[in-house]
Structures are given as structure tokens and as C-alpha cells.
Amino acid sequence: MMTRRLILGTMSLMVVTSACKREEVGHASVPKEAEAAQQVAPPSMGGAMPGGAPNAGGAPAMGAPGMGAGEVAPPPPPDPANTLKWTLPQGWTEKLVGGMRFATLTPAAPGKIEVSVVMLPGPAGGELANVNRWRGQLGMAPVDEAGLATAGKVIQTKAGKVGVYDMISDGAVKTRMTAALLAANNGNTWFLKMTGDADPIAASQADFLKLVESLHFDANGAP
Helix, strand or coil, X not given: CXXXXXXXXXXXXXXXXXXXXXXXXXXXXXXXXXXXXXXXXXXXXXCCCCCCCECCCXXXXXXXXXXXXCCCCCCCCCCHHHCCECCCCCCCEEEECCCCEXXXXXXXXXXCEEXXXXXXXXXXXXXXXXXXXXXXXXXXXXXXXXXXXXXXXEEEECXXXXXXXXXXXXXXXXXXXXXXXXXXXXXXXXXXXXXXXXXXXXXXXXXXXXXXXXXECCCCCCX
């Protein structure tokens, strides 16, 4: 009887010991699994990238300082010695801007009318291309080199030869443009365009031509 009790006691002790060991192993494995999970977990994606940081392709992020997407740098201002000058007709006003649109002039005649002075570096496409562009804006057919010779006239100024073209639309409301183009010796191209309704431009035509004749590149009017 004693032997049977001893055997049963020994077996019970072995079962309890085995259970305790399994519990210890289970508790010991939890920190290791948690540590492993922390090591392989991906970084949080909630934070925004700092401004100017590169994207996946290595290009600066949109909106980064200095991007200026779609912007085109304006031409540099002309040298003071090579800045186009003119004598403003009586009653006209002017506003010097100094950029690509160098100045805006307003004739004395009432109505819809404006004169723009634009400077572009280089040949700016050439005279034929610009005349056809202006004609297209008025709904007129383009001309070729032969037609260009008869479409306008040349005025000799102290700034150089200026091509002047007078154009009028064929629509019910007549829109008129008188444009002057000067390819200067310093490589810049200057445009003077008088645009607006036909009647105010007709009243300002003589003053515009006098302005063109006065063009020069220095205060004394010397070439």
C-alpha cells in the first residue's frame, strides 16, 4: 500500500513540475516575440515629408522652394545705353514697366486704344512670323515674303529701320492694329503695337507715326 502511494505521489510531482516548466517557457518567450515584432515593423507612414525633401524618384517634392513650375524667366532689362527712347506725343501718357512689356502708352484719343512697347532678346521669330501672328489675331490671312514687302512700310529712325504695318479686321466690329518692329543692332527686338477700336486708332495714327520717327537709344537722340 505504501509502495502504491509513493508511486502516485511521485507521478503527481512530475506532472506539476512539467506544467511549471511549460509555464516558465511560455512567459519567457513573450518578450522575445514582442522584440522581434518591433524589429520588423515598418516605420509609420502618417508623418508628412519635410518641405523640399526628395520624392521616391529623387526629384524635389512639388511645392519645394525654388521650383517655380511652369514659370519662364523674363528677359534681363536692357542696358541703359541700349534702352529704346521716344518723344511722347502731346496728350499721351506712359507707364514704364521695365520687364518684357517695357512700357504702356495711352493715346489722347477717347475710346478703346492702347500702345504697348515690348522688348524681346534675339530676333524673336523674325518679321514675317510676327506680322502673320498679328494678322491671325485679327482674323486675316497670312502673307508670304513677297506680300510682306507690300503689307507695310519702312521708316528710317535714329534707332534703325522700323517696319510699320497697319491692319484691320473684317468683322462687324472693326479692330485695328498698327504695329512697328525694330530689330536693334544690340540683338534685341522691339515691338510697338497700337491696338483697339478702328476709330480711335485712326484718330491716333499720325501721332503714332511721329512717335516711331522719334525712336532713339540715348538722351541726345544720337544713333
